[in-house]
Amino acid sequence: MKDFSYISHLECPKCGETYEETKVQQLCKCGSPLLVRYDLEKVKANVTKEEISKRTNTLWRYHELLPVHSEENVVTLGEGMTPFEKFPTLGAEYGINNLYIKDEGIIPTGSFKTRGASVGISKAKELGVKQLAMPTNGNAGAAWALYASKANIKATIVMPLDAPQITRKEVFVAGGDLHLINGLISDAGKVVAGLVQNQGVYDASTLKEPYRIEGKKTMGYEIVEQFGWKVPDVILYPTGGGVGIIGIYKAILEMQELGWIEKGKFPRLVAVQAEGCAPIVDAWKKGEKESKFFENSTTCAFGINVPKALGDFLVLEGVYATDGCAIAISEEDLLAAQKQVASLEGNFICPEGAATFAAARILREQGWIKEDEHVVCLNTGLGLKYPETVEIEGVQTLQPGQELFVNN
Amino acid sequence: MKDFSYISHLECPKCGETYEETKVQQLCKCGSPLLVRYDLEKVKANVTKEEISKRTNTLWRYHELLPVHSEENVVTLGEGMTPFEKFPTLGAEYGINNLYIKDEGIIPTGSFKTRGASVGISKAKELGVKQLAMPTNGNAGAAWALYASKANIKATIVMPLDAPQITRKEVFVAGGDLHLINGLISDAGKVVAGLVQNQGVYDASTLKEPYRIEGKKTMGYEIVEQFGWKVPDVILYPTGGGVGIIGIYKAILEMQELGWIEKGKFPRLVAVQAEGCAPIVDAWKKGEKESKFFENSTTCAFGINVPKALGDFLVLEGVYATDGCAIAISEEDLLAAQKQVASLEGNFICPEGAATFAAARILREQGWIKEDEHVVCLNTGLGLKYPETVEIEGVQTLQPGQELFVNN
Numbered sequence: 001m002k003d004f005s006y007i008s009h010l011e012c013p014k015c016g017e018t019y020e021e022t023k024v025q026q027l028c029k030c031g032s033p034l035l036v037r038y039d040l041e042k043v044k045a046n047v048t049k050e051e052i053s054k055r056t057n058t059l060w061r062y063h064e065l066l067p068v069h070s071e072e073n074v075v076t077l078g079e080g081m082t083p084f085e086k087f088p089t090l091g092a093e094y095g096i097n098n099l100y101i102k103d104e105g106i107i108p109t110g111s112f113k114t115r116g117a118s119v120g121i122s123k124a125k126e127l128g129v130k131q132l133a134m135p136t137n138g139n140a141g142a143a144w145a146l147y148a149s150k151a152n153i154k155a156t157i158v159m160p161l162d163a164p165q166i167t168r169k170e171v172f173v174a175g176g177d178l179h180l181i182n183g184l185i186s187d188a189g190k191v192v193a194g195l196v197q198n199q200g201v202y203d204a205s206t207l208k209e210p211y212r213i214e215g216k217k218t219m220g221y222e223i224v225e226q227f228g229w230k231v232p233d234v235i236l237y238p239t240g241g242g243v244g245i246i247g248i249y250k251a252i253l254e255m256q257e258l259g260w261i262e263k264g265k266f267p268r269l270v271a272v273q274a275e276g277c278a279p280i281v282d283a284w285k286k287g288e289k290e291s292k293f294f295e296n297s298t299t300c301a302f303g304i305n306v307p308k309a310l311g312d313f314l315v316l317e318g319v320y321a322t323d324g325c326a327i328a329i330s331e332e333d334l335l336a337a338q339k340q341v342a343s344l345e346g347n348f349i350c351p352e353g354a355a356t357f358a359a360a361r362i363l364r365e366q367g368w369i370k371e372d373e374h375v376v377c378l379n380t381g382l383g384l385k386y387p388e389t390v391e392i393e394g395v396q397t398l399q400p401g402q403e404l405f406v407n408n
Numbered sequence: 409m410k411d412f413s414y415i416s417h418l419e420c421p422k423c424g425e426t427y428e429e430t431k432v433q434q435l436c437k438c439g440s441p442l443l444v445r446y447d448l449e450k451v452k453a454n455v456t457k458e459e460i461s462k463r464t465n466t467l468w469r470y471h472e473l474l475p476v477h478s479e480e481n482v483v484t485l486g487e488g489m490t491p492f493e494k495f496p497t498l499g500a501e502y503g504i505n506n507l508y509i510k511d512e513g514i515i516p517t518g519s520f521k522t523r524g525a526s527v528g529i530s531k532a533k534e535l536g537v538k539q540l541a542m543p544t545n546g547n548a549g550a551a552w553a554l555y556a557s558k559a560n561i562k563a564t565i566v567m568p569l570d571a572p573q574i575t576r577k578e579v580f581v582a583g584g585d586l587h588l589i590n591g592l593i594s595d596a597g598k599v600v601a602g603l604v605q606n607q608g609v610y611d612a613s614t615l616k617e618p619y620r621i622e623g624k625k626t627m628g629y630e631i632v633e634q635f636g637w638k639v640p641d642v643i644l645y646p647t648g649g650g651v652g653i654i655g656i657y658k659a660i661l662e663m664q665e666l667g668w669i670e671k672g673k674f675p676r677l678v679a680v681q682a683e684g685c686a687p688i689v690d691a692w693k694k695g696e697k698e699s700k701f702f703e704n705s706t707t708c709a710f711g712i713n714v715p716k717a718l719g720d721f722l723v724l725e726g727v728y729a730t731d732g733c734a735i736a737i738s739e740e741d742l743l744a745a746q747k748q749v750a751s752l753e754g755n756f757i758c759p760e761g762a763a764t765f766a767a768a769r770i771l772r773e774q775g776w777i778k779e780d781e782h783v784v785c786l787n788t789g790l791g792l793k794y795p796e797t798v799e800i801e802g803v804q805t806l807q808p809g810q811e812l813f814v815n816n
Binding site for chain 2 (some may be wrong): 050056057058075076077078079081082083085087103105106107108109110119131133146147149150156158161164165168169170171172173174175177178179180181182183187190191194195197199201210321339342344345346347348382383384385387390392395396397399400401402403404405406
C-alpha cells in the first residue's frame with residue numbers, strides 16, 4: 001500500500017535541529033524557520049513523473065511531496081496548475097525570444113497565496129488546529145481565511161489599513177475574524193505575536209509554520225513540469241516575504257534528488273523588489289547573507305512591502321546558489337509594464353507581477369539575460385485586486401440615442 | 409493528416425438557412441442567431457474522448473469541435489478546465505448529497521465570458537477582422553478587449569455607467585476603445601448597431617456573431633468530462649443573455665451524436681434569474697417560446713440584467729427539452745447564498761453564481777431536486793469583481809502596539 005505523503009520530519013536550515021511533524025511546530029529553538037523533509041528514496045520508488053503528469057490539475061498531484069498524510073484532510077478549491085504561456089509579442093519587444101508567464105492570478109482567491117493556504121490549512125486540520133492568527137498585507141489573509149472557513153478553523157487576520165480593500169472583504173465574507181491596523185505588516189505581526197503568546201493560538205505568520213513553503217514550492221514543480229520536465233534559464237520572482245523563491249529553490253533541489261531533472265542545473269533565480277522596499281536587493285549588492293530592516297518602505301505593489309523578511313537568509317541563499325541576482329524596480333516602470341502586458345498579451349496582472357516583467361526588460365538591456373534564454377516571469381496575482389493601479393483618462397460618456405463614430 | 413477543426417458550416421436554428429463559415433457572417437437573413445455545425449462523423453473517426461483527456465488543460469483540448477481551422481490563429485491565455493468541486497458542507501445544509509460547483513471565476517479575466525472571447529477572437533482573427541464593437545454589462549467587454557489586444561484587433565466597447573467599475577479598468581488597461589453610456593445594455597446595443605451599420609465594424613454583440621456560443625459550450629464538455637463522461641442530473645445556470653445554457657445544451661447534443669455519452673439522457677437545465685430581471689422565468693411560467701422585454705429591470709447581479717435576450721427562444725428550448733425549469737431569486741437570497749458559499753466552502757463567488765445556489769436550495773425545498781441527485785451550480789465569475797456586494801460591519805481598527813484578545 002502506497003503512502004499519500006512521504007514526509008519524514010522537520011529540520012532547521014540554520015542549526016540542523018530536527019523536529020517531529022506529527023505535532024504542532026512553529027519556529028526552531030534558534031529562531032529560524034523550519035523546513036519539511038521527505039523520504040525521497042521512497043518517493044522515487046513509489047511514483048514517477050510520468051504518473052504525475054496524468055493526475056488531477058491541482059497542486060495535489062504532487063501529494064507524495066506534500067506534508068498531509070491523509071487525503072481526507074486535504075482542503076482544496078481546485079488550486080494549482082496555473083497557466084504557463086509564452087509571450088511572443090512582449091518577448092519581441094524586450095528582445096527575449098522565449099519569454100513566459102507563470103500566471104498565478106488564475107487560481108482560487110486570485111493570488112499565489114492560495115498555494116500556501118491550501119497546504120498550510122490542510123496540515124493544520126490534520127494536526128487538530130482549531131484557531132489560528134496571522135498578520136498579512138492582504139492576499140495571504142484572504143486566502144487563509146477562505147480555506148480556514150472551509151476547514152472549520154477560526155482565523156484571526158490582522159492587516160494594515162492600507163492593504164488592498166478587496167482583501168478585507170474576502171476575509172469578512174469568509175466569516176474570518178478581521179482586524180485592521182493603522183500601521184505596517186510588521187505592526188500587525190507584533191499584535192499576532194502577542195495573541196499567540198498570551199492565548200496559545202496557532203501562529204500562521206509567514207514561515208512561522210513550516211507548511212506554507214510546501215504549498216509555494218509547487219510553483220517550482222509546475223514550472224518544471226509545464227516546461228517539459230526541464231528547468232528554464234531564468235525565473236524572476238517578486239520578493240516580499242520571499243517564500244516563493246525559497247519554495248521554488250527547494251522544489252528544484254528535491255527534483256534533482258529524485259532524478260526527475262538533471263543534477264546541478266539550476267534556473268538563475270531573480271529576486272525582484274520595488275525601489276520603495278528593497279532590503280534583499282541592498283543585501284545582495286553587498287554580498288551579505290541577511291537583510292536589514294528597510295525604513296519607511298512604500299510601494300503600490302503592496303504584497304512586496306515587507307521591510308524585513310524572516311526568511312531573508314534563505315532567499316539570498318537561493319539567489320547566490322543559482323547565480324541569480326536581485327533588482328529593484330521603480331513605481332513608474334512597474335506600472336508601465338502592467339499596461340504593456342495587458343495591451344500586448346491580454347493578461348491583466350498585479351503590480352508585483354508586473355515588476356518581474358520590468359526586471360526582465362532591464363536585465364536584458366544590461367545583457368544579464370541573453371536573447372535566446374528561456375525566461376519565466378512569475379505573476380503572483382490578479383490585477384483585478386488592485387483597481388487603483390489603473391487610472392482611466394479621456395473616456396466619453398454617451399447618452400442613450402447618441403451616435404458614436406470611431407477611427408477605422 | 410488530421411484536421412484541427414471539423415467545422416462544416418453555419419445553420420439558422422429558426423429557418424434552416426445555411427451559410428459558409430469561411431467568411432464573416434452575423435445574423436441569419438431572418439434575424440435569428442446562427443449556430444455552428446461540424447462534421448461529427450469525421451470527429452468521431454479522428455478523436456476519442458480518451459485522447460482528449462490526456463490533452464492540455466484548456467478549452468482548446470476540444471479543438472476538433474471548435475471553429476478555428478489553424479492552430480496558429482488560436483488566441484489563448486490558458487483558459488478553461490476550471491475547477492469542478494463537490495460542496496459537502498453546503499450540500500448537507502441544503503439536503504443535497506451531491507452538490508457541485510463549476511467555478512468559472514478561476515479563469516483569465518475572472519469570468520466565464522473568457523471562453524466566448526477566446527474562441528470568438530480566434531475565429532475573428534482567422535477571418536481577418538481588424539476592428540470590432542460590442543455592448544456589454546462589463547465582464548464580456550473586459551474579456552473581449554483583453555483577447556482583442558492580444559490578437560491585435562481594435563475593440564470598441566460600450567458599457568453602462570452602472571456596470572462593475574473594475575470591468576472598465578480592464579478594457580482601459582487592455583488599450584481598448586472604451587465608451588460609457590448613461591443607460592442600459594439595450595441602449596449600448598443601439599449605439600453599437602449604429603456603428604456597425606454606418607462604419608462596417610464587425611459586430612461582436614451577444615449571438616450576433618456565431619462563435620461565442622462555441623466557446624461557452626465547452627463548459628458543457630468540461631462538466632461532462634470532469635463528471636467522468638456522464639451527465640449530472642441538474643445544471644443550474646445564471647441566465648442573462650443565456651449563451652451558456654444554449655452552449656451547454658448544444659454540447660450535450662453533440663456529445664450524444666458523437667457517442668461519447670448515452671443518447672437521450674439530459675441534465676435538467678435550470679435558467680436562474682434575479683427577481684428584478686426575470687423575462688425568461690415569466691415566459692417559462694406561461695409555457696411561451698419567447699420572452700418579452702422586462703421593463704425597469706434591476707439587480708446587483710449585473711451580468712444577468714438583460715431585459716430581452718436575442719437567444720431567448722434557444723434558452724427556452726433547452727429548458728423545455730430537458731425537463732428543466734426557470735426560477736427567479738430575490739436580491740436578499742442571492743446575497744445570503746454568496747456569504748454562505750464563502751463561509752462554508754471557501755469560494756468567494758459572484759452574485760450571479762450565488763443565485764444558482766439559492767435556486768438549488770429552493771428547488772430542493774420544493775422537492776423538484778431530489779436528495780441524491782447530482783446537482784451542478786455554475787458560478788460565472790469572481791466575487792472579487794463585485795466588491796460592493798460585501799459590506800463590512802463591526803471591524804475594529806487597532807493602533808500599533810495595541811493588544812488584541814479573541815474568543816477561544
